[in-house]
Amino acid sequence: MKKTVRKIFFLWEYEKEEAWINEMALAGWMLTQTGFRKYVFETGTPGEYTYRLELLEKDPHSPESKSYLDFLQETGIEVVGECINWIYLRCKTEECKFDQGKRPLYELTHLLKIQDFFNKLKHIFVVVIALCLVAIFSLEHADPIPVVDFFKGFCVGVSFGASVLILLAAPCFSRMNRKVKAAIRELYTCE
Amino acid sequence: MNPNENIVLTEAVFYTLLALHTPLHGYGIMQETKSMTGGRLVLSAGTLYGAISSMLDKGWIKALPGEEDSRRKEYVITDTGKQVARAELNRLHELVANGEKIINKTDIL
Numbered sequence: 001m002k003k004t005v006r007k008i009f010f011l012w013e014y015e016k017e018e019a020w021i022n023e024m025a026l027a028g029w030m031l032t033q034t035g036f037r038k039y040v041f042e043t044g045t046p047g048e049y050t051y052r053l054e055l056l057e058k059d060p061h062s063p064e065s066k067s068y069l070d071f072l073q074e075t076g077i078e079v080v081g082e083c084i085n086w087i088y089l090r091c092k093t094e095e096c097k098f099d100q101g102k103r104p105l106y107e108l109t110h111l112l113k114i115q116d117f118f119n120k121l122k123h124i125f126v127v128v129i130a131l132c133l134v135a136i137f138s139l140e141h142a143d144p145i146p147v148v149d150f151f152k153g154f155c156v157g158v159s160f161g162a163s164v165l166i167l168l169a170a171p172c173f174s175r176m177n178r179k180v181k182a183a184i185r186e187l188y189t190c191e
Numbered sequence: 192m193n194p195n196e197n198i199v200l201t202e203a204v205f206y207t208l209l210a211l212h213t214p215l216h217g218y219g220i221m222q223e224t225k226s227m228t229g230g231r232l233v234l235s236a237g238t239l240y241g242a243i244s245s246m247l248d249k250g251w252i253k254a255l256p257g258e259e260d261s262r263r264k265e266y267v268i269t270d271t272g273k274q275v276a277r278a279e280l281n282r283l284h285e286l287v288a289n290g291e292k293i294i295n296k297t298d299i300l
Contacts, residue, residue, distance in 0.1 A: 054237070071217055071236065072240070074218055076218075077236055098237075
């Protein structure tokens with residue numbers, strides 16, 4: 001039997017997503033296919049497979065990633081789906097070769113990539129806000145023709161929206177930074 | 192390799208170097224490591240892949256020429272790799288000697 005579930009996980013919620021997929025597997029639903037916000041499950045023996053999400057450095061079809069995926073396959077790991085550079089892996093639970101328990105270095109690379117992405121995004125937002133503010137101030141004494149008014153309104157809207165987004169994202173940022181720091185600390189004591 | 196260089200190997204790297212004293216493919220390295228450690232150390236595919244790639248770069252191990260279409264590549268330790276493993280063994284000896292000197296002494300007291 002097959003069923004398709006639509007669910008959204010954010011980029012940094014890979015642990016939650018992985019845990020959910022593994023819970024489904026324990027309940028007898030094996031993930032066999034993925035798509036954008038889409039998960040296809042098939043019935044199987046509960047707990048038969050263990051699932052794992054990994055972020056590849058390069059896109060899954062690049063030669064570097066191909067050689068890694070071939071290596072995984074050789075050790076009994078299947079790729080069930082991909083989403084941009086994320087891959088969904090599974091292996092038979094009893095012979096699973098995924099990192100278990102602590103995985104600081106692995107986690108850290110994940111987190112650093114996400115952190116890097118969000119920092120870039122934040123920089124883009126800041127630049128956009130700055131450009132909008134410059135536009136608003138330089139147009140302050142411009143003739144009040146509709147085009148100018150519209151453009152000013154647009155800039156106000158964009159800079160306001162971008163500021164709100166940055167503020168809303170702030171707690172996520174600090175949570176992520178704490179996570180990265182904890183992972184780095186872990187690195188010093190564990191292999 | 193400069194013998195004065197203080198390289199500390201990870202368990203995964205050290206055991207891979209040990210296992211590759213005979214040519215093995217990836218899965219073989221995992222099984223060999225597991226059996227050497229009595230099941231204590233189970234290398235994950237990701238860890239092993241990272242270890243193999245970095246050791247190939249450093250020239251500690253090399254891939255054996257196999258059939259072109261074969262995905263199962265076999266690897267073997269190089270002379271440099273043997274030197275590195277030897278240096279690590281010496282470091283571990285020192286670790287054990289100092290550990291016994293201090294920990295065992297305090298245990299007796």
